[in-house]
Amino acid sequence: MNQFHLLNKYLHVLRFEPGIEAAFLDDYFEKTILRTRVAVILGVLVYSLYHILDYLVVPDVKTEMMWIRFGFVAPAILILFMLTFTRLFRKYNQLLITLGVLASGGGIVVMTLISPFYTASYYAGIIIVLIYCYMIMGLRFYWASVAGGIVVAAYVISIQVFTNLPVSMTINNYFFLIGSNIMLMFGSYFTEMLRRSDFKLRYELHKEQEKVESINADLEYTIAERTSELETEVAVRKSAQKSTQKALGEREVLLKEVYHRTKNNMNVVISLLNLQAREQTRKPSDDVFEQISRRIYSMSLVHEQLYRSDDLETIRLDQYLPTLVSQLKNSYANVDGQIKINFECEPVELDLDQAVPVGLALNEIITNAFKHSFPDGRKGTIDFHMEALDSGRIRIKISNDGVGLPEDLKTTNPESLGLRLIQLLIVDQLGGNFSLSSDNGVLYTLEITSKPE
Numbered sequence: 001m002n003q004f005h006l007l008n009k010y011l012h013v014l015r016f017e018p019g020i021e022a023a024f025l026d027d028y029f030e031k032t033i034l035r036t037r038v039a040v041i042l043g044v045l046v047y048s049l050y051h052i053l054d055y056l057v058v059p060d061v062k063t064e065m066m067w068i069r070f071g072f073v074a075p076a077i078l079i080l081f082m083l084t085f086t087r088l089f090r091k092y093n094q095l096l097i098t099l100g101v102l103a104s105g106g107g108i109v110v111m112t113l114i115s116p117f118y119t120a121s122y123y124a125g126i127i128i129v130l131i132y133c134y135m136i137m138g139l140r141f142y143w144a145s146v147a148g149g150i151v152v153a154a155y156v157i158s159i160q161v162f163t164n165l166p167v168s169m170t171i172n173n174y175f176f177l178i179g180s181n182i183m184l185m186f187g188s189y190f191t192e193m194l195r196r197s198d199f200k201l202r203y204e205l206h207k208e209q210e211k212v213e214s215i216n217a218d219l220e221y222t223i224a225e226r227t228s229e230l231e232t233e234v235a236v237r238k239s240a241q242k243s244t245q246k247a248l249g250e251r252e253v254l255l256k257e258v259y260h261r262t263k264n265n266m267n268v269v270i271s272l273l274n275l276q277a278r279e280q281t282r283k284p285s286d287d288v289f290e291q292i293s294r295r296i297y298s299m300s301l302v303h304e305q306l307y308r309s310d311d312l313e314t315i316r317l318d319q320y321l322p323t324l325v326s327q328l329k330n331s332y333a334n335v336d337g338q339i340k341i342n343f344e345c346e347p348v349e350l351d352l353d354q355a356v357p358v359g360l361a362l363n364e365i366i367t368n369a370f371k372h373s374f375p376d377g378r379k380g381t382i383d384f385h386m387e388a389l390d391s392g393r394i395r396i397k398i399s400n401d402g403v404g405l406p407e408d409l410k411t412t413n414p415e416s417l418g419l420r421l422i423q424l425l426i427v428d429q430l431g432g433n434f435s436l437s438s439d440n441g442v443l444y445t446l447e448i449t450s451k452p453e
Contacts, residue, residue, distance in 0.1 A: 020203060024196065024199050028138075033093075035136070037140055039136045039137050039138070040084070045102065047073055047077070050069070054111075057121075058115045061115050074368060076099075077104065080096060093138070097138060101137065102150060102151065105155075106151070108123075108126050108129065110113060111125075112155070113163065116162075116164075126155055127177065133147050134187060134188040135187065135188065140188075140192055141192045152181050156174060156177075209223070255436065277413070315349070317394075320385060322343060323361065328363070332371070338377060339381070340379075341384070343384045345384060348388055349450075358426075367418070369402065373404075378402065382399070384397075385397040394446075395447045397447040404441055405436070419433055432449065433447040
């Protein structure tokens with residue numbers, strides 16, 4: 001009974017509540033329809049090319065094989081391809097693809113029975129059909145399992161009932177065929193589970209965005225309504241009309257600016273939390289809250305520096321950096337007195353849209369250095385070099401003489417959340433360059449445009 005409940009629990013993962021399930025099926029269809037069409041065409045070509053094997057293995061029955069391949073299976077698959085362009089396919093795509101798989105697998109089973117002893121190796125073709133069924137054709141787990149199970153069962157029953165092949169040969173074929181089917185079922189299950197998890201995250205994010213937009217609309221309406229009331233009062237007080245209108249204008253600008261910055265920062269925080277949540281699922285960490293705290297602190301420090309700036313629009317990166325380094329260093333008790341910090345920074349200014357992503361990227365680099373480069377109380381030095389180039393770009397180099405990077409670390413498409421964040425912030429968001437090298441330590445090089453385009 002407990003095993004039944006456990007199985008039901010795992011199978012229930014592959015179904016949402018009705019509203020979300022319908023949205024998922026539409027999304028799944030749109031993402032797999034092109035792959036299905038390409039797979040069908042390639043399947044016809046591969047199925048047809050295997051007629052060469054008929055000439056080599058069973059030349060005496062090659063005509064019968066040709067009729068099966070080109071008189072039944074190939075036309076059935078081509079009909080399936082044409083149906084993919086109809087409305088009927090959107091509604092019954094899983095059923096129609098299943099029938100296509102059964103036609104392909106059934107054709108091979110019949111070929112095996114025509115000359116059992118010489119075509120005993122044709123079971124390998126059924127394995128190819130199963131790979132198509134579970135991984136390529138766009139079938140979901142339940143449908144793929146039904147189609148694959150029918151094809152395998154048809155082969156086993158047909159061989160047992162209609163042939164007298166040696167037991168050693170049939171057992172060998174059954175072993176590989178059934179084993180392949182079971183492993184592909186697992187692969188199909190986990191593939192669909194991951195697809196559903198990804199869709200649910202995107203679906204929930206979309207709903208949250210709709211809520212935020214609704215709140216924003218209400219807030220804008222409230223502000224507009226209040227502004228209208230204030231303008232009416234200003235009209236009555238003619239003596240203070242000009243000064244009041246000026247004050248209202250400044251207020252609106254300030255509100256929009258505060259709203260814009262708050263919204264951007266909240267979006268950044270939400271994105272960081274989502275990324276950390278996925279990373280925590282994939283690779284749990286005990287200090288996850290400390291990591292999030294340091295990232296948020298790097299953002300708040302930007303606003304603190306901005307508040308102290310004369311024009312409230314830009315910050316001095318050469319002043320921001322030492323403060324950030326000092327704060328992060330204090331959070332690691334084991335590095336106090338062990339690591340020497342050197343700064344060689346030219347005066348550089350960044351606006352808010354640049355400062356926040358650059359600050360987050362610097363946080364990841366500095367944190368990595370304190371956390372990983374000097375283990376077991378090892379002493380060392382971290383050097384910070386910042387310069388404004390003649391090309392109008394800013395170059396930041398951060399190097400340390402610590403233990404260096406792991407040999408298996410990927411610098412392109414890295415698995416580390418910190419490195420992925422740096423790539424997203426510097427390269428994707430700011431359109432800059434980021435490079436990482438490890439030779440007698442670690443060297444990070446960031447390069448961005450000093451003024452946004």
